[in-house]
Amino acid sequence: MLLDKYKGIIPAFYACYDEAGEISPERIKALAIHLYEKGVQGLYVGGSSGECIYQNLEERKATLKYVAESLKGQLTLIAHVGAPSTKESVELAKYAEELGYDALSAIPPIYFQLPESAIEKYWTEIMDSTDLPFIIYNIPQSTGYNLSINLLKKLLQNDKLIGVKNSSMPVMDIERFKAAAHDDFIVFNGPDEQYVSGRLIGADSGIGGTYGVMPELFLKAEEFVSAGDFSEARKIQHDINDIIMTLCSLNGSMYSVIKEIYKLKGVNIGSVRGPLEPVSGDDIEKVEGIKTRIDEVIMNYQTQN
Template sequence: MTLTKFHGIIPAFYACYDDQGNISESRTHALCDYLFEKGVQGVYVGGSSGECIYQSLDERKAVLSYVASNLKGKMTLIAHVGAPSTRDSIELAKHAATLGYDALSAIPPIYFKLPDSAVYKYWSEIMEATPLSFIIYNIPQTTGYTLTPSLFEKLLANKKVIGVKNSSMPTMDIERFKRVGGKDVVVFNGPDEQYVAGRIMGADAGIGGTYAVMPELFLQANEFVKAGKFEEAGQIQSDINDIIIALCSLKGAMYAGIKEILKLRGVNIGSVRAPLEAVAAEDAGPIADIMKLIDQAIERYCG
């Protein structure tokens, strides 16, 4: 497998519900079609943006199946299989392998504070369950666990480890992981607010939760970075950050706002699952304003 298939812009796939809040196959396919038409390089399925911690094991397996049936062979597919127990994570991993996913990924175990030895064993046992490549997921602000360069280096002894999705905020972490892994490892920038900075510091690609609501902007940011147009890259990042700040200022959850914008685009994937809060009536005006910001930025940089 060539690592270049993991380069580029890879949106984190959103949970797609029907009007009763159940996983919707038809709406999942609609989001697949939308992202394929936008030209992104792949999708990251079942992570934070997919509301995985609020879904049952069967629901998560269904989402993996729906996405694979639509996009397998069309773009790179990464299955996030992190779950509260090693047993559930392995079951998800084996399911993804039967569906033809290109790689697996997982956050570290959550809730209990575990030593490095337990986290190492957790990731290693998932890796040994299938022949698929594996991408470590470091997101300390939500899991409470921080991946160290030394543990990452130890994990790289397993040849199935091909990369790390780094969602910690310091861009230095990206530089450190790239220094440890070198050219044989893909480092993914996680925080959308620092996509350009992360790429400059060594990230090879990006996986992000806001990519799918404005894929044109991240695709263009990627082109600016590849072309060495860093002034333009900084400008588009600044506009992206204005949009993200506005999304995070809604009364409802950020993902609820994102889904409302997609609905206005003709892609209805429902709302969010509790305890995430749906958009409120007073969010309607700000959501229209955010959509306008996105459209103006697309016209400015991509038109």
């Protein structure tokens, strides 16, 4: 069944740079293999966590290429192809299809406040450019547009639309999108802070930016939800949220904190690209404490079984 391919924990893939801040093929491949070995079900490549809006077209193509070379056929691979123009988005979509990606996804157009008709045309042109399934990426807090039920129903007339990656904060949006579509329509929980509640209200799966730094905890959360052990599911969500708060508590981007934690894990994927800020000063010493806390929570749940 189509839906099964997209169930489970799907980390949003992080941008990987060398010491000069350029795309690193070796580090991309190392991160891809690292996440594969953790047991995740797929990867969402080139989205917010991939710093897509700070990369040019060739850099984004390179990331798609090196992830596919590492894992095509072994995990479900979703290519985020949202770009400033329809032309660029379509070019990325066609390239992802050539590489063997399983599905495409895209945010709505950004910067200009476009009418809904323009957003409909944008997503439709991406869908019509390839034979791949398509997943809408709804993240209104960043794009300024919140997917309407009216537009969703229009776009559902295109058989290539199979789901929504919903990163709006009201968990009810997940239920409303699910109710407006057909049985095989996939809704992915986006906000990591509400993974458990998103799954309970109807999300089929999850794609998230902090999954990559603690995949073990999200895999365990999914295990509890799937088993109907909601007491344990609430507890692990509490632990996850405590960690997310610490990831966001330092000076610098949350992704720069995550990347510093990765260095401590022995997987160097570089830092972030400006205007995102790296961790600096006294905060660098605090990163080790955050990593230690993540390791402790992971160990706690592993020793329970």
